[in-house]
Amino acid sequence: MHVLILGGTTEGRRLAELLADAPGVRVTSSLAGRVAAPRLPPGEVRVGGFGGAAGLAAWLRQHHVDALIDATHPFAGTISFNAAKAAAGAHVPLLALRRPGWVASEGDDWHPVGSLEEAARVLPGLGRRVFLTTGRMGLAAFAGPELGTHWFLVRSVDAPEPPFPARMEVLLDRGPFTLDGEREILRAHRVDVVVTKDSGGSATAPKLAAAREAGLPVVVVRRPAGPDGVTGVATPEEAVAWVRALGG
Structure with a gap:
């Protein structure tokens, strides 16, 4: 077979x-x-x-x-x-x-959106130091001038290609990730908002717990049908x- x-x-x-x-x-x-x-x-x-x-x-x-x-x-x-x-x-x-998919827990400050473009539109009201964990594809959504003063920490397996945000640091890494590691990333980079896709699973979920502990808003891109x-x-x-x- x-x-x-x-x-x-x-x-x-x-x-x-x-x-x-x-x-x-x-x-x-x-x-x-x-x-x-x-x-x-x-x-x-x-x-x-x-x-x-x-x-x-x-x-x-x-x-x-x-x-x-x-x-x-x-x-x-x-x-x-x-x-x-x-x-x-x-x-x-x-x-x-x-x-x-992931399910919000008590204490989560999630902001569900339908696309990366919508995620970019809501960012100005939530924070300016962004932990962007949506991968290296689709970064053009965050490259517009309206986000020119925002700083992005972009985590991906491979290096992204332009267009991408003007102020950006790249963290090349591959899951699974640990809660302690995610806590340290948020602390060391003074992150005040997290952007993620609702990928589900346990390999990348610790960032959600770390954001909850830190009281940070999380922009969650819903899955497509x-x-x-x-x-x-x-x-x-x-x-x-x-x-x-x-x-x-």
Whole structure:
């Protein structure tokens, strides 16, 4: 049974590890190639795009894929819609593996927004020293002159490319992060507002606890809607059970 995982996430790697040990299963993980040195999962790995939904459907047929699992980042919206179209066109069962989003706790000062652009618009009323943890993509939203007096600490795995904020320091790092480490970042850089995407999971959640302790506002970009009608699970273990059920 050939399973293609659209991965690049912690859950995608964990799923590949579980399926690599499963008898009668061949697993291929597909990575987008946006990170220079990704953590490679076990099994076969391919890097790069497919050329849209039609290209992915052709790949599914050519490589005799029996099951497709979309374990991409919650904000990698385009590939999820392409996966739904490709799976329907190639008549391949599709599962979405999505970690649950974060839930605000007592004491949190969250400001939900619908996009990075909206996050940039609300910043002037919240603070001027920004811990920006949305990754290296989309920094152009914060590069406008209206935020010219703001200072940004940008954390990403790889160095960002312009356009980006005029006053910026880059912190190259990869999760999981610790609560003590996040506390120190907020203290050392005199951060007064945090901006994040609702990625979910535990690897990057400590910043939320650190911000809560420090009484800082957090701008949280809501997840985009995914394709309709796709079966979803929250854990790699549930995805393995789905694969086993397909295999009879």
